Amino acid sequence: MTPFSAIFSSDFFIYLGFVVLAVAGLVLAISYRRSQEGKVSLFLLLTTALATAYYTLQWLFNSFVVFLVSNYMVSHPDFQVPNWTMIVLNYLVLALNFGGLTAWFAVRKNRAERVVLAQGPEETTTEEPAPESALDVELSGTTGDSTAPAEPPVPGPEA
Numbered sequence: 001m002t003p004f005s006a007i008f009s010s011d012f013f014i015y016l017g018f019v020v021l022a023v024a025g026l027v028l029a030i031s032y033r034r035s036q037e038g039k040v041s042l043f044l045l046l047t048t049a050l051a052t053a054y055y056t057l058q059w060l061f062n063s064f065v066v067f068l069v070s071n072y073m074v075s076h077p078d079f080q081v082p083n084w085t086m087i088v089l090n091y092l093v094l095a096l097n098f099g100g101l102t103a104w105f106a107v108r109k110n111r112a113e114r115v116v117l118a119q120g121p122e123e124t125t126t127e128e129p130a131p132e133s134a135l136d137v138e139l140s141g142t143t144g145d146s147t148a149p150a151e152p153p154v155p156g157p158e159a
Helices: 010-035 042-075 083-119 134-139
Strands: none
Touching: 010 042
16 A cells, blocks of 8 residues: 555646646636626636646646555455556547647637738738727728728637
């Protein structure tokens, strides 16, 4: 039997540090969203929540679950884990990581394309922000039939 104090290795504290940083990032994302009065997209908030959950699960699995399973295996020498379980778990983690990265980049690309399409060709060369509504266009003194009400920009992590 492995004593409980064996959990407190350097890996335990490294993963605990990741959890603390992820929780701090989640708190900062929540406070930033509140300071912007909800104008920041939920995407930033959800990604930090998922990162926090991911690092918390990593910390729990790499410390407590490994401790419990290894003690169970020592107590029950006839217990055998099938060989295919580790292969399946490795592929599952790999698929989840690449799936998350693929979804992240797909959402960012989609948002970038929507922003470019919303701006129009002549507005992409200027550095000034586009008016957010027809009322802003009227207040700025710009009139004409070529002026159409612009869609409000999509809030995102880059806002």
